[in-house]
Amino acid sequence: MNKLHEMRNENSFSSFMGLIEILQILAQSDEVKELNTEDTRIKWFLNDKIRMGTIYDYIHENYDKAPNVNVIAENVNLSTPAFCRYFKKQTNMTFTDFVNNYRINQAKLLLLQNAVITEVGFQVGFESLSYFNKLFKKYIGETPSAFKKKHLSKIAN
Structure with a gap:
């Protein structure tokens, strides 16, 4: 504690060296008191x-x-x-990307139930059909109509 008080009156380089000396003393000290024994x-x-x-x-x-x-x-x-x-x-993921991904997955479920594409886009929260189509293609790799056609034809067969 005395070393800290002495450092106040010294120039910046001497204070820095004093701090290094204090850290060295702490690193070599065997006096340890565990402050928290709980595994957090x-x-x-x-x-x-x-x-x-x-x-x-x-x-x-x-x-x-x-x-x-x-x-x-x-x-x-x-x-x-x-x-x-x-x-x-x-x-x-960003919050927006996550929400959009969630919306697209919900849209896929609705499309597999043979819902109308325009209604699906609005049902899952998109205000624009063109934006819905654009994001659907970005995430799934095909348009909602192509997705619906491909998967519903598999189910029918």
């Missing part, structure tokens, strides 16, 4: 699972509307930028 890895793991479950529930309940990243961020007690970083780290 499981707790963090479970908290992540609960948080992601809340996010997935929100997406499932709102994919056909306009899921709002600000609302879900607030629901899981994160700022919007922190939520976006957290979500990308957990899923390797």
Whole structure:
């Protein structure tokens, strides 16, 4: 503690060297006091699972509307930028990409039930049929009509 007080009155280089000396003393010291004996890895793991479950529930309940990243961020007690970083780290996708992927998968299920393509696009939350067709082709590799035709013909045979 005395070394810290002495450093206040020294020039920046001497203070830096004093800090290095303190760190060296700490590194070689045998005086250790464990501050937390609890293994927190499981707790963090479970908290992540609960948080992601809340996010997935929100997406499932709102994919056909306009899921709002600000609302879900607030629901899981994160700022919007922190939520976006957290979500990308957990899923390797942005929130918007994830929601769009979810919508397209829901659309596939509806198309396999022989639903009308234009209705499907609106049912899963797309406001534009052309955007729905564009994203469907991007994610699935074919248009909704080609997907529907190919898979329904397999079912009929």
